[in-house]
Amino acid sequence: MKENLRKERIERPVRARSNDIYALMSWQEMWFLLFPRIVPIVGIALLAYLLPLYWQKVVITTCIFAMLATSWDFLSSCGMLSLGQALFFGIGSYIAGSLNHYFHIPIYLTIPVATLGGGLLSTLLLLPVIRLRGIYFAMITLILPLMIMRVIEATRIFGGTEGITGLSPFPNIWVEITFIMAAMWTTLFGLRRFIASDYGLIFVSIRDNDRATMASGINIYAFKAQALFIGSSICAFCGAFMTHSYMFTGMPVFAMEFSILPIAASAIGGIGTLAGPLVGACILLPLSEILREFGTLRIVFYGLILVLCVVALPEGIFHYASRKYNEIERWVRIE
Amino acid sequence: MAILEVKGITKSFGGVKALDNVSVSVEENTLLGIIGPNGSGKTTLANIITGFVKPDSGSVIFKGKELIGSTPYAIANLGIGRAFQMVKPFFHLPAFKNIIVPLSSKRVKASTTGGYGDKDAIALDVLEEVGFERDSSVPYKTASVLPHGYLKRLELARLIALKSDIFILDELFSGLSIAEVTSIIPIIEKILQEGKTIIMIEHRLKELFRIADNVIVLNYGQKIKEGKPQEILEDEEVKKAYLGVEV
Numbered sequence A: 001m002k003e004n005l006r007k008e009r010i011e012r013p014v015r016a017r018s019n020d021i022y023a024l025m026s027w028q029e030m031w032f033l034l035f036p037r038i039v040p041i042v043g044i045a046l047l048a049y050l051l052p053l054y055w056q057k058v059v060i061t062t063c064i065f066a067m068l069a070t071s072w073d074f075l076s077s078c079g080m081l082s083l084g085q086a087l088f089f090g091i092g093s094y095i096a097g098s099l100n101h102y103f104h105i106p107i108y109l110t111i112p113v114a115t116l117g118g119g120l121l122s123t124l125l126l127l128p129v130i131r132l133r134g135i136y137f138a139m140i141t142l143i144l145p146l147m148i149m150r151v152i153e154a155t156r157i158f159g160g161t162e163g164i165t166g167l168s169p170f171p172n173i174w175v176e177i178t179f180i181m182a183a184m185w186t187t188l189f190g191l192r193r194f195i196a197s198d199y200g201l202i203f204v205s206i207r208d209n210d211r212a213t214m215a216s217g218i219n220i221y222a223f224k225a226q227a228l229f230i231g232s233s234i235c236a237f238c239g240a241f242m243t244h245s246y247m248f249t250g251m252p253v254f255a256m257e258f259s260i261l262p263i264a265a266s267a268i269g270g271i272g273t274l275a276g277p278l279v280g281a282c283i284l285l286p287l288s289e290i291l292r293e294f295g296t297l298r299i300v301f302y303g304l305i306l307v308l309c310v311v312a313l314p315e316g317i318f319h320y321a322s323r324k325y326n327e328i329e330r331w332v333r334i335e
Numbered sequence B: 001m002a003i004l005e006v007k008g009i010t011k012s013f014g015g016v017k018a019l020d021n022v023s024v025s026v027e028e029n030t031l032l033g034i035i036g037p038n039g040s041g042k043t044t045l046a047n048i049i050t051g052f053v054k055p056d057s058g059s060v061i062f063k064g065k066e067l068i069g070s071t072p073y074a075i076a077n078l079g080i081g082r083a084f085q086m087v088k089p090f091f092h093l094p095a096f097k098n099i100i101v102p103l104s105s106k107r108v109k110a111s112t113t114g115g116y117g118d119k120d121a122i123a124l125d126v127l128e129e130v131g132f133e134r135d136s137s138v139p140y141k142t143a144s145v146l147p148h149g150y151l152k153r154l155e156l157a158r159l160i161a162l163k164s165d166i167f168i169l170d171e172l173f174s175g176l177s178i179a180e181v182t183s184i185i186p187i188i189e190k191i192l193q194e195g196k197t198i199i200m201i202e203h204r205l206k207e208l209f210r211i212a213d214n215v216i217v218l219n220y221g222q223k224i225k226e227g228k229p230q231e232i233l234e235d236e237e238v239k240k241a242y243l244g245v246e247v
Helices: A013-017 A020-025 A027-050 A053-077 A085-103 A107-129 A134-155 A173-196 A201-208 A210-215 A220-246 A257-269 A275-312 A317-326 B042-049 B072-078 B095-103 B106-111 B119-129 B148-161 B178-193 B205-211 B229-234 B236-243
Strands: A005-011 A327-333 B002-013 B016-027 B031-035 B057-062 B080-083 B166-170 B197-201 B214-219 B222-227
Touching (some): A013 A020, A013 A027, A085 A107, A085 A220, A085 A257, A173 A201, A173 A220, A257 A317, B031 B042, B042 B057, B042 B166, B072 B106, B178 B197, B178 B205, B205 B229, B214 B229, B222 B236
Antiparallel strands (some): B214 B222
């Protein structure tokens, strides 16, 4: 007779032991927590410092897209579906570029100003539509960067179609790499900690049920505005950083790829984890560089791998990996 | 004195009059039941009182304050708590973290003295009050895996945590077994004993009439009857609206 079996998942004992302060009980528990964090940090750092210059630039771009994807996931965790990371990215880029070009403000000031100013400007721009939900909010964020792009083209402000060139670069590549990696890890761990706090969980509650959050006496629009500021500031930082990295800003910073790639990275990596989108970006960006050898067929292979990932692991790589890492699966007999 | 005064509320959706000149007066520390067939405007009335829907005309006075035009969160902070008919908790959060949300509201912050209390401990206390076994794993489970009965209790816990003066419970008993309803009724009676006011929209008349002080009956957006449960039970017009029998 064939037995009826069911797969059961239970938490690994070491995970329970490494909860909270108990992690300090032994090296095994500490290592359990540190391993998944230290390996990517050290791994990416090693790659960034040891690879030749061309691939160093790839690492920088990857980090930038990883931050865009993390910020997209943060906004979606707060119930705001954004199709316009390019809007925030472009605003940050143009602020940094214009300040540097027209007012000769040094790089160590343009980046912070563009980060905060870009976040503020993006938030003010979207404040009138903050009441919209889901796809309606997404449509507005999708169309805004395209509109701004055409306005720049038509009015020829900020260099028009030519853009602004000859901006100050970073002192050297090492500073550049260290800076962007520090920013990326700060963003990731900062946001993860923030969203797990008592204050941060209100953002998640707005995504789950905004009416019940309102009925709990929470002004959801104030919270949404804060989330928008945090999310768009991160993107604006990326824009400002890339502007100085390439010493150029222009209409391409509002391009669709800055909106779409972060979403693809999140879908592959695992939505709702913040770390997943980073993993996704670390796969997609280098992959796209490797596929350059195939010329025109690049997009075909790229799309194929994307489809395979989504079909094989619809929950996302990070969800899958964290489940395998934290839980044991075993077969139990059904009573 | 009436704690909540609803006067001449009219609301149309397109050509349909959901509410037609409805007035209700709720006395403090009583339980008011609102009954009526499907589509009679019960939930719309709750939506108007809690600020989710704006009426075409009429006014809602709570403790001498006009509520029409206020936002839902402002009304919640004034002390009107609302439990929804469709239970949709914060699915991604553990049950006790669901309660942190109302604990973070202005109303609770203003009423809590002595700095930062441990919100988790308060949340667990509130959950225990509505029947979550404290020493079990239930309060720590993600809301998405909790059974329906617990989700209804979670809605109630949200209002208790908010320290609401008025509890508006929209079909709290729907989808619950008789045993479950019997175990929730003492919680409701305890809330009443604490001096709170309750408005229950309900289809489970038998259970409602056991605990209600007053009942109003809505039909096609009009208030057709108001009185003690016993009077309502014997009223011919109510029987007709409810059962569709010709008398």
